Amino acid sequence: MIYTGEIQYYPRIYNKGIPFYYLVGPCFYFYVWFKYTPSAVLPKYWIVHLLPFCFGLFDIIPYALAPVAQQKQLLKMLVEDIPLGFKHHYGFVDQQLHYILRFALAIVYAIGQWRLYYISDAVSKVVKREVLIFNCVYSTYLLLQCSMVLAIIFNSSQEAYILKSLDKLVWVSFCFFLFSVWFIVDAVKRARNYLE
Numbered sequence: 352m353i354y355t356g357e358i359q360y361y362p363r364i365y366n367k368g369i370p371f372y373y374l375v376g377p378c379f380y381f382y383v384w385f386k387y388t389p390s391a392v393l394p395k396y397w398i399v400h401l402l403p404f405c406f407g408l409f410d411i412i413p414y415a416l417a418p419v420a421q422q423k424q425l426l427k428m429l430v431e432d433i434p435l436g437f438k439h440h441y442g443f444v445d446q447q448l449h450y451i452l453r454f455a456l457a458i459v460y461a462i463g464q465w466r467l468y469y470i471s472d473a474v475s476k477v478v479k480r481e482v483l484i485f486n487c488v489y490s491t492y493l494l495l496q497c498s499m500v501l502a503i504i505f506n507s508s509q510e511a512y513i514l515k516s517l518d519k520l521v522w523v524s525f526c527f528f529l530f531s532v533w534f535i536v537d538a539v540k541r542a543r544n545y546l547e
Contacts, residue, residue, distance in 0.1 A: 356430040362422035365429075366414055366441075370407030372453050376460030377401075379489060382534070383464045386482055387471050389541075403456055407449070414441035454500045457493055464489070485533065492526040499523070 358365055377400040385391065414422065425441065464486050471479070 359423060359426040359430055362419055362426055363415075365422065365426055366411050369411050369449060370404045372449075373403035373407045373456060374401075375453075376457040377403075379485075379530075380460040380463050380467075383467050383482055383485065386478055387467060387474050403452065406452075410442045410444055410449070413443065417441060450500050454493075454496060457496070461486070461490055461493055481537075488526075488529070488533075492523075492530075495522060495526070 381393075381397075381400075414425075417425075464482075468479070468482050468486055
């Protein structure tokens, strides 16, 4: 919506996804964990994994509480100058820090996923293969995202180009779509196995 400029007509939805991006790593990790131990229950400390989500939620409060006129003004400027999305003052932390933290968190959880893959012995080959494919696809996605995040953070002349480059944005969106389809197909498969 930023790319097309439509976001300026819907100021209440801008930046509301920030907290949810922090949940990608933990959700993918627990997905792999439950693939290996389907009968397990969540550990007592699982709520700790929600702390980054709470951090992101806390950081969007200043924008959410700003008057709609100020939100529209920011979005109008954002459509004209996309890198402003990293530099605006609505939030308690620098907006670029979110990119660094989310990516670092994703790397930590991806390492955890690979650790689960290598230490698990007593699982079927089918599950092991599914997890291997999932981890490979997710790691490839993180490599794609790494190049974008580094360019956005360290190369200010490139950040506008990257965020206006539809092919780069489509690839990132396609990866999230692929993961969504993956989870749906896996859930349907599990439901069928459960009913049989």
